[in-house]
Amino acid sequence: MTINANDLQQARQQHIGRQLQQAARDFNARALSKLRERGHTGLGAAHLNLLPYLEVGGTRLTTLAEQAGMTKQAAHQLVTELERQGYLSRQPDPQDRRAQRVTFTPEGMGFLEDADAIKREIAAEYRAKLGPDYWQHLGEALTLLLAPES
Template sequence: MPTPANQAALEQARQDHIGRLLHRAARAFNVSALSKLHARGHTALSLAHTNLLPHLEAHGSSIVKLAERAGMTKQAAGQLVAELEQHGYLMRRADPRDKRAVHLDFTPAGWQYLLDAQAIKREIAAEYRAKLGEATWDTLNAALSSLLE
């Protein structure tokens, strides 16, 4: 069993690393975006919904493809899709290429969400740019892009 000092050092190491900072920054972005979405009337949305919706292509997707892109089970995606349907953001229809499959499309409310989400992303980016300064903002974006290549 580790000593209390070893436990404290291990806990510190678990919290202080780039992965944790990236996760916390992404969560802060998402929480801010959700708050702004709620202010624009999208009060039925949760973080789980807003984490799923970016994986739905503008021309629609199947639940299977949506689940794969979001990194979740088909059942979990199906539950979130059912909630988004209930709130009027998505609708199901028969897939034109496979009549047995279901195709998901945005409703007019879903399209309004997409427009609002884009405006909010630009708003948050402007806030970050103002806080960091243009040079640091550009460096941050370039560094993150390099990590993802």
Template sequence: MLEQARQQHIGRLLVRATRAFNVLALQKLQAQGHTALSLAHTNLLPHLDTGGTRIVTLAERAGMTKQAAGQLVAELEQHGYVERSPDPTDGRALRVQFTAAGWQYLLDAQTVKQAIETEYRTTLGETAWAGLNAALEKLLDQHGLTESE
């Protein structure tokens, strides 16, 4: 009984839906040539601002340690998606920024997100799709969470 309750609740459905979205997005990105990316990379990249972000900030946003974020950044750097440069506001710190390949990833990721949303709209229908989005936004508003969080 307890195990069933642990597995069947709205939180678990939201986590599973998020994972399904992320796996599908990664598959589509890999089909577009982004074969070096893993789920860990694609879970970190949305937290990187287009103007660059410090690793400590990336770690906080992604809910991971600075060391884990640093490892992922190093891997992304090896694959040419990001580069580190001095932070103009603090000479002691480094800022992670997208490279040309990183910008291409951003463009491809936007196309992939739109394609997945189109698939979801088709599956659910416009009314259910709009209702799902409105319900999720209402829950986030209830907890004072903004779009960027």
């Protein structure tokens, strides 16, 4: 079976994977805009792709890179940028002095508080757009979709 070029292009653009990706990009763009309004002007999309993987109590740099799906070099560069901005600090890991543990500074904890408020704002915006029933169904559907198979 041969698909013509127009149908193939449309199929590449209109599928659930693309829609989920576009929804995530919309969320991140809204979050970044709201963070900048709150004074977090030095943050970019790459920083927002790393920070969710940093545990509040700290995370090893290698673990952070692995969980964020990036190279150690890329994670190192982003952590260095976030250190310069005052959000993060690095110390030797108490369990392995050769490893570095990345933690939030007090300013970084302030960022987390702002980010939490912003997540709730964006959720309220989406809920208002979808209505309470669709919002609830979306959350339930995503939970089912992303649940590990047993």
